Amino acid sequence: MESFFLYSAVILTAIIAVPAYRVIKGPTVFDRLVGTNAIATKTIVLICLIGYVFDRIGMFVDITLAYAVLGFVGSLTIAKYFSSENTNFRYDDRDQ
Amino acid sequence: MTEISNILTIFFVVAGIFFLLIGSIGTIRLPDFYSRTHATSKSDTLGMLLIITGLIIFEGFNINSGKLFLILLFILLANPIGAHALARAAMNSGLLPSFKDNNKKEDG
Numbered sequence A: 001m002e003s004f005f006l007y008s009a010v011i012l013t014a015i016i017a018v019p020a021y022r023v024i025k026g027p028t029v030f031d032r033l034v035g036t037n038a039i040a041t042k043t044i045v046l047i048c049l050i051g052y053v054f055d056r057i058g059m060f061v062d063i064t065l066a067y068a069v070l071g072f073v074g075s076l077t078i079a080k081y082f083s084s085e086n087t088n089f090r091y092d093d094r095d096q
Numbered sequence B: 001m002t003e004i005s006n007i008l009t010i011f012f013v014v015a016g017i018f019f020l021l022i023g024s025i026g027t028i029r030l031p032d033f034y035s036r037t038h039a040t041s042k043s044d045t046l047g048m049l050l051i052i053t054g055l056i057i058f059e060g061f062n063i064n065s066g067k068l069f070l071i072l073l074f075i076l077l078a079n080p081i082g083a084h085a086l087a088r089a090a091m092n093s094g095l096l097p098s099f100k101d102n103n104k105k106e107d108g
Helices: A002-016 A020-025 A029-053 A057-081 B002-029 B033-059 B063-092 B100-107
Strands: none
Touching: A002 A029, A002 B002, A020 A029, A020 B002, A029 A057, A029 B002, A029 B033, A029 B063, A057 B063, B002 B033, B033 B063
């Protein structure tokens, strides 16, 4: 059963690499934030699976809970920061 | 009893990984910011809920499964709220969604 969790963690790591394309390539800053949110929420599940691989779920589940709370607070803070009328920041590769 | 719980765990984790894969593909394939938010928020939430449900079934009934259930409740509340806050920030910032009708009006 641990090998199943190990293979699931490897496949999930490959899935996490997919939204990194949107983080690098996204035309607006909100596309990049969507990519980082997708990566952060998949990392929560990945930490749980790594806890079962190492057979230390009692320690890793606390790390997962703290990571989820910090990611949610950071996401809300960044969304509030970018919700202004000034749109000069939106296309951050406009000059190219 | 353990075989039944293992089979249920494998089923839930595989289904959750399928939904996470669909959400990731939607993040890079869809044309607009709002449609990307639509894809990644809902399918990611469902996939994470399925995987953590599978881990709770594998764990049994003890303190760790209680903490996993708390993580499940928090994700169920926090992930759509974060996506909605980000979409509202984009709408307040003046980023318009792209429709086909906008191009038709410009042509006519």
